[in-house]
Amino acid sequence: MAWVFIEETETGPAAVGLEILTKARELGSPTVIYFGAGSEAAFATLGDYGATEVFHLVPAEGSTGIAAATAAMADLATEHNPDVILFGQTYTDRDVAGRLSARMGKTIISNGIDVAVDGGVGVTTELFGGAQLVTTMFEGEGPHLVLLRPKSFPAEPAGGAAPTVTAVPLPDPGHAGAARVVGNFIEESQGPKLEEAAVIIAGGRGLGSAEAFGLIEQLAAPLKAATGATRAIVDAGWVPYSKQVGQTGKTVKPDVYIACGISGAMQHLVGMKDSKMIIAINKDEEAPIFGVADLGIVGDVHQVLPKLIEALENR
Numbered sequence: 001m002a003w004v005f006i007e008e009t010e011t012g013p014a015a016v017g018l019e020i021l022t023k024a025r026e027l028g029s030p031t032v033i034y035f036g037a038g039s040e041a042a043f044a045t046l047g048d049y050g051a052t053e054v055f056h057l058v059p060a061e062g063s064t065g066i067a068a069a070t071a072a073m074a075d076l077a078t079e080h081n082p083d084v085i086l087f088g089q090t091y092t093d094r095d096v097a098g099r100l101s102a103r104m105g106k107t108i109i110s111n112g113i114d115v116a117v118d119g120g121v122g123v124t125t126e127l128f129g130g131a132q133l134v135t136t137m138f139e140g141e142g143p144h145l146v147l148l149r150p151k152s153f154p155a156e157p158a159g160g161a162a163p164t165v166t167a168v169p170l171p172d173p174g175h176a177g178a179a180r181v182v183g184n185f186i187e188e189s190q191g192p193k194l195e196e197a198a199v200i201i202a203g204g205r206g207l208g209s210a211e212a213f214g215l216i217e218q219l220a221a222p223l224k225a226a227t228g229a230t231r232a233i234v235d236a237g238w239v240p241y242s243k244q245v246g247q248t249g250k251t252v253k254p255d256v257y258i259a260c261g262i263s264g265a266m267q268h269l270v271g272m273k274d275s276k277m278i279i280a281i282n283k284d285e286e287a288p289i290f291g292v293a294d295l296g297i298v299g300d301v302h303q304v305l306p307k308l309i310e311a312l313e314n315r
């Protein structure tokens, strides 16, 4: 029996949750622990993606609700004894999973890219930026706790019926629940979201300056692409963290990823190497990014990008 923890976002069930729910269908009839205000539409979506049963946890106004949700989940898991509880590799999910692991004394495996239940629960993780894959089997009694990276599975609706929804009251977690939400900041962003875009134009230190990121934006506009970045230029303050692709940023899988002035460090590659088509522009023909690229342009971004922009504008 597989459970999937899914947080509600401003657009409904978190995308990573629906990806994992799609995968969980292979493991049996999945139950969802849904964390958020909830709505008929949200529950219908969960059913559509294969949830047969939903335990609904609503955080109290002004509270993160994490500690209370964890306490409620621990009680539910003790009562129903699922084999495995799957989480997305996100801030909220990691927080809940870590607390649940401590509260229930259960092992957690993080950074998974696949999970299988075949005579035991096995989780696949990547080593050395994906050069090696390792499958780790849990031992002992479940529930086994697994954190899975976004974009590890496609999110595919199955046309399922509306699930049974049970509202679960959240207990008072005492001091553990003392954290309060004092403000919400939604970063303003234009254009398609990085995680959902079909085309991503990403820039790295090879651009030379924050101003030169304008070339990335100019190329992105006619292609209706999202813009991404390496950690080097996020740390340099050229672009916000929300654009960072890689191990400590976002994992993306667009149809086309154009890497401009990016060396291709392992920590960057791990977040974009599964893109369907990778195009790299770098003046160093030995740059590791060419090792994963389908198409490569050895050249200066300040010469190549203006030509590409001009060619697109003339189309």
Ligand SMILES: Cc1cc2nc3c(=O)[nH]c(=O)nc-3n(C[C@H](O)[C@H](O)[C@H](O)COP(=O)(O)OP(=O)(O)OC[C@H]3O[C@@H](n4cnc5c(N)ncnc54)[C@H](O)[C@@H]3O)c2cc1C
Pocket (backbone or CB within 6 Å): 203, 204, 205, 206, 207, 229, 230, 231, 232, 233, 244, 245, 246, 247, 248, 249, 250, 260, 261, 262, 263, 264, 265, 266, 267, 268, 271, 281, 282, 283, 284, 287, 299, 300, 301, 302
């Ligand atoms: C724990 C940890 C986590 C990390 N997480 C991430 C992460 O999530 N994402 C991430 O990106 N990095 C991450 N990093 C950093 C990573 O190791 C690299 O330092 C970083 O990705 C390098 O960024 P870059 O390619 O922009 O810069 P550089 O490595 O400096 O590469 C710049 C490239 O631009 C080329 N270039 C220079 N001038 C031009 C020009 N005019 N035209 C064309 N090409 C040019 C150069 O040949 C070079 O290949 C992490 C590191 C650590 C230790």
